[in-house]
Amino acid sequence: MKAIICTQYGPPEVLQLQTVPMPTPRNHEVLVNIHATAVNSGDIRIRGLAVEGMMKWLMLLVMGWNGPRKKILGNVFSGVVVATGSAVKQYKTGDEVFGMTGFAMGTYAEFMCIAETKNLLLKPNNATHAEAAAIVFGGQTAIHFLLQAGIQERPSPKVLIIGATGAVGTAAIQIAKHFKADITAVCSSKGLALVQQLGVAKVILYDKEDFTACTEKFDIVFDAVGKTNKKQCQPLLLPNGIYKTVGGWEVATETIAQLQLLKDLYEQGAYRAVIDKVYSMQDVVAAHQYVDTGRKKGNVVLQILDA
């Protein structure tokens, strides 16, 4: 099968399209023919070893000293089950599935095996594979952080979302809307139209004004791009308000309940895939170069099988 191999840590050019052996599903695994994946900020972080201080040593320990031990990056997928292990009960050949592999990665490939009990579900019936692949990373991350902030326990919470135009930010808007939040978004002038399309009326343009000078106070301040710290945002919080950031030590853990929520919202028409660009597998270097800019709006899809 064809797969994109990360030959070492470094710039996008370390990624090479190669032919590698087909995986075979074990008893509890399904073999998925991946149609689409996405190039996420997590992928470029691993490829480029783009972390600082202690985090870099930790990452080298976990991921491998001389390059990623798991050579096939990518952790979201949408595709079709083409074979099942002998003990698989929930899925059958032909099922369209989507999900996230987390640190197991392996989705920049034509085929991948995953245990049926892991983070996968039948794809939303109204989503294309590209759309399904695009909603998982930001969606599950946003659900993790907003639930940790207790959004579900606060009636009509006032939520400030900093970095509202990235994969996590665009997802956070949609998840916060699901929890009936009164949302204020912080983004650049280039992102204004997008956050308005997502239904946010109160927008602070960080390239025009200082959002920390905002006089409104919030139940939740969620930094979805990791550019602030708690001290800076503390004055924006109501007395029982909580600050969360993707930029600290807290790591989002993916659960099947998060994926189910995304699927349900998508099928109800209450969630949309925000797709900035779509690249073919052959153009993975260009896709990584674009995501490396840190300026993408929403998600970048890597089409594995022609749509």
Ligand SMILES: NC(=O)c1ccc[n+]([C@@H]2O[C@H](COP(=O)([O-])OP(=O)(O)OC[C@H]3O[C@@H](n4cnc5c(N)ncnc54)[C@H](OP(=O)(O)O)[C@@H]3O)[C@@H](O)[C@H]2O)c1
């Ligand atoms: N802790 C965890 O478990 C976890 C999980 C997932 C992701 N993350 C981290 O979360 C961060 C965001 O991930 P992502 O996938 O959403 O990234 P992304 O899609 O690459 O985010 C880029 C977006 O952020 C905007 N942006 C850049 N600088 C900004 C600023 N100073 N203020 C407001 N917006 C800004 C950009 O628009 P403009 O340039 O137009 O402003 C762009 O739309 C990454 O650092 C990632 O590593 C952490």
